[in-house]
Amino acid sequence: METLIEFFSFKYPNIKYVVFGTMLLSVSSAVVGCFTFIKKKSLVGDVISHAVLPGICISFLASGSKDPFLLIIGAFISGWIAIIVMDAIIQNTKIKEDAATGLSLSVFFGIGILLMTYIQHSGNAAQSGLDTFLFGKAAALVGKDLMAFSIIAVVVLITVFLFYKEFKLISFDPQFAKVIGLPIKRLEMILTSITVLAVVTGIQAVGVVLMAAMLITPAAAARFWTNRLSRMILLASIFGAFSGISGAYISYAAPSMPTGPWMVMVLSIIALISFFFAPGRGIVIRQWRRFSIRKQLLEENLLKAFYRIGENSGDHFQKVAIDDIQLIRNFSPAQLAKGLRKLRVNGYVQRNNETWFLTGEGFEKGKRITRLHRLWELYLTKYLRIAPDHVHEDADTIEHVITPELEARLEKLLEYPTSDPHLSEIPK
């Protein structure tokens, strides 16, 4: 708690730098990443992040300094060349996109590692720290770097803001965009440029290898929560900012913990939570829905069985033994016990020693399901011309789905029928 207060009071300017820096980096890569993600170009981030390495090394070799602006220019150029090479391979050879991506990534990264090794063994004293680009070192963000990265992050964000509508259209339907006269080549170039810029700044924090995660994870997580691009971008940047602060805090509270990898960890946790719990798309919600439907089916099928027994004997509220139910429909004993317990809790049946009987509500519900079943059987034979002995199974499913509105329409269409294809009565 104490460290938390200490951290957020920004007592030390260094903390301020790091927090501010990591937040900007992660927000700008999250925003750009949304477009990479919806364009299904997720691997492009990986290509760029690996391909900037030779640029950084060459610009260091040429200038002999670690001036962040010079390094960024080098990184920017080699990132761009990698993309051009990749596109050229796809367009001019039979090599497909996945292989071209891998080729471009590994060749450029290979050259980068080669140059990096050469620099490290060259005895140049200024080189120490250049390898932070490989694994990132967010905690070492200082004044001048921060300046450079903030400017770039702001440029990236303003560009997305200005071209939002155009980027959206070229991501969704580039052909239409071209026909209405948008300069799609130039727009694609701008989008690629800011992607390269976001990656160049981001690798300072998390390094070459983890950079793709910074780009794609916030977007992928945000997609689970919304169906609107604008909200998706907003959410992704919130996730990004949160991961930036958390990463910075964790490495502050536990100095042996690295900032960048923790940022990625936090993002991954957010993505996992989204994956499982997001409303609508989350796995848990979907499983839960499936589970409750199965429960509903069991209960309704039981009530239908009760109704049939009553229909056969003429007394709908008679006491029914388990065996009588099994004669109508074969439930597994465990299911039967579970279903009956649920029905009793919900007030649809009551128990008398080893027998069960319907309550008024249970009777009404059983009647309605039976009615829907028979209405649907009639509909199938009349309108789909299915033979009467083939309609039962289908009606067994549909009876649970039909809403009162559909029921009314069905009745009207069938002209308020009184009996089903098997001449059983359709109860009112």
Place this chain on the structure above:
Amino acid sequence: MTNNFIKQVENPALEIHDLTVSYDKKPVLWGIDLSIPQGSLCGIIGPNGAGKSTLIKAIMDLVDMNSGYVKLFDQSLDDVRKRVSYVPQRESVDWDFPASVLDVVLMGRYADLGLFRNPRKADKEAAMKALEMVGMDKYYKRQISQLSGGQQQRVFLARALTQKADIYFLDEPFAGVDAATEKAIFRILQDLAGEGKTIVVVHHDLQSVETYFEWVILLNLRLVASGPTKEIFTPALLEETYGGKLTLLTEVGELVKEGEFKAREKQ
């Protein structure tokens, strides 16, 4: 040589001159030469792989031409873009894209808006009106992945309608849609043609050609015929269009590809 089955018209809405297109160096359209009158409802008919979509894409400058030119209202596409509307094939986009129905229809207004400007109230009204025309106004908020095929097609048509163009190109608008949608779309196209707009539709259902179109283009790698439906839509010409590809033409195409020749030597 004059050809009775390829009717050229005065003052055409669309004129294609000596158009050749190749994919992966293999020619898929050979020397197309045609013109269609303004205000006509025109169908492009031909078997699968005949190059129907490619023809529209060439007109829209979406694929490179080896030779020839296309003129719309006697001008190049770049000069008349605002008068042209294009409805791509439904499958050409990812419908899981995070956008609502209204978002997609508004895209039709982007050209008018220009860069840096967001859709205004008037644009939204125009989009809603277009949605009303196609009977989708109730669904304006819906996420596009939740639409049926027919609804997707209606949304695409609504997007085109917001452009208020003079010539519309539709690529297979009736493919995989329900009967009600087909009828609704056809009625809208008919109304547009009634207002003097020119409509060009890639179509594959021979049954409905005579009811739908007053002008047909019969295509199978080469132009078989182009003219008023009454004169052109004959069993003999259909036989020529559908009766197998010209094997000689296909084989020469393969040779062009293997030899890496250019389909046309540059002048």
